[in-house]
Amino acid sequence: MSPPEIPDHLPGPWRTLLTRMTAIDPAERPDAASLGAEFRALPGEPLPPTPLGAAALVDGPPSDAVTRTRVLAPVPDAPRRPNRRTVVIVASVLAVLLAAGGITAAVALNAPSAASDPGLPSLPAPLDQHVNDLWKEVGP
Numbered sequence: 001m002s003p004p005e006i007p008d009h010l011p012g013p014w015r016t017l018l019t020r021m022t023a024i025d026p027a028e029r030p031d032a033a034s035l036g037a038e039f040r041a042l043p044g045e046p047l048p049p050t051p052l053g054a055a056a057l058v059d060g061p062p063s064d065a066v067t068r069t070r071v072l073a074p075v076p077d078a079p080r081r082p083n084r085r086t087v088v089i090v091a092s093v094l095a096v097l098l099a100a101g102g103i104t105a106a107v108a109l110n111a112p113s114a115a116s117d118p119g120l121p122s123l124p125a126p127l128d129q130h131v132n133d134l135w136k137e138v139g140p
Helices: 012-021 032-041 084-110 127-138
Strands: none
Touching: 012 032
16 A cells, blocks of 8 residues: 555645555654644645644634535425335235234134033032032023
8 A cells, every 4th residue: 555646746745644644654654733733834835724623723714605515404304105125015014914903803703612611620529519509600
């Protein structure tokens, strides 16, 4: 890997600064505070515009209209229609749920009632009669 090529038409001080800024080894690159000092020290070169909020790094002229970022008003979101695929999936899920509910209701209504046939175990004689009598008294 090699650093980017610096154009030859740039003045010497800018070439030196850009070469240091694009060094492969991060330890060789200047920090933001020293960049501000180097920008101010460039002979006869105009100071690049200061980004908003960067006045602490570069003690240059205050930001003007050229360096300000224009903030646009938010665009209201247009109501979105669901796409066809989403509509088909939602309709399919609803159809499956309705079919499952209908089947469950039909099975529940047509199933024999467990209360009509208690399915009591067979017991020896007098006990079986007493259990049957009890079932008739308390059963449905």
